Amino acid sequence: VLSEAEIIEGCKQGKPRCQEALYKLYGSRMKGICMRYAKTPFEAEDTFHEAFVTVFNNIQTFREGSFGNWMRRIFVNCSINNYRRNKKHYDHQDTHDLEISDDGQLDGFQELSTQEIVKLISELPEGYRVVFNLHVVEGYNHREIGEMLEIAEGTSRSQLSKAKNMLKKKLEKINPCKYAS
Amino acid sequence: MQAENNWKDQLGKRLYDYEEEPLPDTWSKIEKDLKPSRFRWWLWLPLVPLLISLLWLENSSGLANEEKAGEQTITGNTTPAEKIQVAAKPKRSDISAQAEPGISKTGNIVQPEISSEQANNKLSAEKPKTGNAALVNGIAESNGPAFISPTSKVKPGSFRDKPVKAKAVIIAAVRPRPIKKQYSPIAESKIIEATNTSVSGKLAATNGSKNAGTFEDKKQNRKNKEKEKATSLNIGKDKISSPASGGNTASGPTGTLNQTSANNLPGNKPVLNTPVAGVSIYSQAVQTESEISEIPKENLALNQTTETLPVTLDSVSKTRPTSPDSSNKPNNSAARKWSVLVYGSPQYAIQRVMANRNDQIMVLKMNNLNEYSSERLGYEFGFRGQYGLTEKVELEAGFQFAHLTQYLTFTTATGPADSTVVAQNNNQLGIQVYNRQEQQQYLFRYYLAGAFAGANYTVLPRLALSGGAGLNYVLRTESGQESISAPVSKLNPYLTIGLKYSWKLNENLTLQAGPTMQYYLKPLQKDEAPLCAKPTTFGFTVGIQFQRKKE
Numbered sequence: 001v002l003s004e005a006e007i008i009e010g011c012k013q014g015k016p017r018c019q020e021a022l023y024k025l026y027g028s029r030m031k032g033i034c035m036r037y038a039k040t041p042f043e044a045e046d047t048f049h050e051a052f053v054t055v056f057n058n059i060q061t062f063r064e065g066s067f068g069n070w071m072r073r074i075f076v077n078c079s080i081n082n083y084r085r086n087k088k089h090y091d092h093q094d095t096h097d098l099e100i101s102d103d104g105q106l107d108g109f110q111e112l113s114t115q116e117i118v119k120l121i122s123e124l125p126e127g128y129r130v131v132f133n134l135h136v137v138e139g140y141n142h143r144e145i146g147e148m149l150e151i152a153e154g155t156s157r158s159q160l161s162k163a164k165n166m167l168k169k170k171l172e173k174i175n176p177c178k179y180a181s
Numbered sequence: 182m183q184a185e186n187n188w189k190d191q192l193g194k195r196l197y198d199y200e201e202e203p204l205p206d207t208w209s210k211i212e213k214d215l216k217p218s219r220f221r222w223w224l225w226l227p228l229v230p231l232l233i234s235l236l237w238l239e240n241s242s243g244l245a246n247e248e249k250a251g252e253q254t255i256t257g258n259t260t261p262a263e264k265i266q267v268a269a270k271p272k273r274s275d276i277s278a279q280a281e282p283g284i285s286k287t288g289n290i291v292q293p294e295i296s297s298e299q300a301n302n303k304l305s306a307e308k309p310k311t312g313n314a315a316l317v318n319g320i321a322e323s324n325g326p327a328f329i330s331p332t333s334k335v336k337p338g339s340f341r342d343k344p345v346k347a348k349a350v351i352i353a354a355v356r357p358r359p360i361k362k363q364y365s366p367i368a369e370s371k372i373i374e375a376t377n378t379s380v381s382g383k384l385a386a387t388n389g390s391k392n393a394g395t396f397e398d399k400k401q402n403r404k405n406k407e408k409e410k411a412t413s414l415n416i417g418k419d420k421i422s423s424p425a426s427g428g429n430t431a432s433g434p435t436g437t438l439n440q441t442s443a444n445n446l447p448g449n450k451p452v453l454n455t456p457v458a459g460v461s462i463y464s465q466a467v468q469t470e471s472e473i474s475e476i477p478k479e480n481l482a483l484n485q486t487t488e489t490l491p492v493t494l495d496s497v498s499k500t501r502p503t504s505p506d507s508s509n510k511p512n513n514s515a516a517r518k519w520s521v522l523v524y525g526s527p528q529y530a531i532q533r534v535m536a537n538r539n540d541q542i543m544v545l546k547m548n549n550l551n552e553y554s555s556e557r558l559g560y561e562f563g564f565r566g567q568y569g570l571t572e573k574v575e576l577e578a579g580f581q582f583a584h585l586t587q588y589l590t591f592t593t594a595t596g597p598a599d600s601t602v603v604a605q606n607n608n609q610l611g612i613q614v615y616n617r618q619e620q621q622q623y624l625f626r627y628y629l630a631g632a633f634a635g636a637n638y639t640v641l642p643r644l645a646l647s648g649g650a651g652l653n654y655v656l657r658t659e660s661g662q663e664s665i666s667a668p669v670s671k672l673n674p675y676l677t678i679g680l681k682y683s684w685k686l687n688e689n690l691t692l693q694a695g696p697t698m699q700y701y702l703k704p705l706q707k708d709e710a711p712l713c714a715k716p717t718t719f720g721f722t723v724g725i726q727f728q729r730k731k732e
Binding site: 016019020023027028029031032033035036045048049052053056109110114115117118121133136137138139 | 188189191192193195196197198199200201202203204207208210211212214215
């Protein structure tokens with residue numbers, strides 16, 4: 001069994017065995033990232049493929065630190081790039097029924113499995129989903145998100161609020177009793 | 182605020198650690214993209230004949246230098262103008278076979294600054310056994326500073342270091358004479374023997390001792406007779422006029438008569454003298470209008486009756502070589518018609534794309550239509566049989582094996598709308614239709630085998646224009662992307678045009694190299710394929726042509 005350092009070193013040397021080991025080590029985790037950012041499993045698969053190839057092609061540049069975090073950044077960046085590529089298709093999502101009434105609370109997801117939550121997130125409009133993931137999961141602030149997505153900081157805030165409202169409505173549909181109170 | 186942070190942390194942590202198993206075939210797809218750039222060993226194949234040729238040329242030039250060192254000059258005693266450079270180039274083995282202890286068979290090296298005697302002595306001291314001055318059998322030399330006329334344009338050092346220098350020397354010495362047909366065929370054949378020996382383009386001294394032996398060979402005599410017929414040599418009289426002033430006489434570095442034969446000449450006419458140290462190949466007898474040579478046949482060919490074999494300068498007169506490097510001209514012999522060419526060529530393919538999709542996917546844009554990509558490199562190797570129709574036109578036909586790659590990336594869009602957006606703005610209703618766009622890759626590798634027929638036309642002495650048509654059969658197809666399947670047309674005709682530059686390596690081998698273009702007449706895909714691409718390849722062909730020289 002190879003250690004992570006040996007795997008990384010082997011990948012730097014282009015050894016297929018180490019590349020496969022790295023894939024097995026991080027594949028499922030990275031696929032989870034792609035699923036959160038993608039609208040469909042097919043889109044997630046494409047991003048996953050592209051990101052893994054990017055990792056192997058650029059693994060020489062990895063020097064030190066957490067390799068998992070390094071990989072994660074690549075996968076997030078690939079997801080953002082994918083969002084940018086398809087941005088023109090996503091700008092026209094129906095938003096007329098969304099109202100900004102952010103109360104800062106989002107309860108009711110405890111009863112749901114992570115897979116169900118991911119499914120709910122994937123149903124969000126593209127911009128909301130990306131901002132939600134970047135802010136809630138990755139921990140970026142709105143200024144950073146604005147720079148990454150080339151949008152205004154306020155836009156990022158509003159999109160996060162809209163995302164939370166949408167999720168709340170979806171949660172209400174799933175568990176109406178809890179939100180009825 | 183605290184509550185917001187709580188849900189954010191809880192949800193964020195759950196989502197951060199979320200994992201999902203990739204699809205089973207995902208790794209195989211990634212692995213395909215991770216394949217290291219393949220080492221295309223076949224791209225280096227054309228270098229093999231080049232390296233062989235270079236080594237060959239280097240060896241040849243080395244030999245030439247050695248032979249140049251063995252170049253000999255017969256120096257007269259009177260004026261420097263009468264000095265002559267004898268372009269004898271004996272092989273070392275022959276030299277050693279001829280050399281006798283204590284007797285130098287070395288001629289003079291041209292050294293105008295010193296006297297001939299000094300030069301001879303010096304050379305004899307330095308190179309005691311560097312070879313005979315290569316007297317031609319049957320060609321005699323007169324006394325005095327013979328061998329080059331005062332008007333001769335042959336100058337020392339003017340020859341190229343090719344093994345044909347002897348020709349020019351002989352030409353400078355001979356004069357044409359009408360043929361007298363009173364000789365018996367045998368006698369004539371001997372004359373021709375001498376003539377051919379002197380003009381055959383072979384190393385004179387190299388063949389010197391051997392020729393003395395081959396005179397005893399009847400088979401060789403027959404060959405010489407054939408040569409006589411072929412070359413229509415002008416055979417001179419049994420006597421030759423040699424000016425009393427000396428200066429014009431016959432001698433030759435192109436053959437030798439061994440010492441025994443020379444001493445057995447009748448009448449004590451030392452026509453062919455055994456060279457002695459210093460002045461080695463001069464006749465002691467001065468004879469104006471006298472016989473140059475009468476060689477008893479028994480001295481030349483064993484088991485034959487004695488017969489005078491007149492050898493004249495005239496017999497050599499018609500053997501004027503065209504130029505010292507005439508052997509470098511390719512395909513200059515009508516007798517050498519057939520040849521075989523083995524070649525290899527790296528090829529780069531460009532495409533002409535014809536979108537003939539009959540599905541509901543449109544090709545919006547070709548992304549790498551003719552950009553450079555290593556994926557587009559292919560190769561071809563094969564052999565050709567060539568037949569020279571004329572000196573300039575040569576037919577060729579043969580077989581080849583080729584590897585051709587078609588690599589295209591393009592953007593497609595679905596025909597039916599992928600999504601429709603209806604937007605209301607200021608009492609205006611707008612409908613926007615969006616088609617999903619995808620980037621697709623089209624990578625096919627074809628392995629082809631086929632036949633070719635064409636012709637070469639010699640434009641310049643070493644440059645030929647080649648063209649022809651061929652037909653390739655698709656042996657195997659490899660697809661780089663499983664999602665695209667394109668039915669392949671098995672037979673693919675093409676036209677080709679190119680240039681060939683030739684370097685003569687030796688009498689039998691010629692290195693040929695030049696650019697070629699292959700134009701495929703139809704796409705490799707059938708019409709029902711979603712995308713058809715006609716390849717056109719550009720390559721650089723390097724090959725070695727073997728042309729057997731007729732004896």
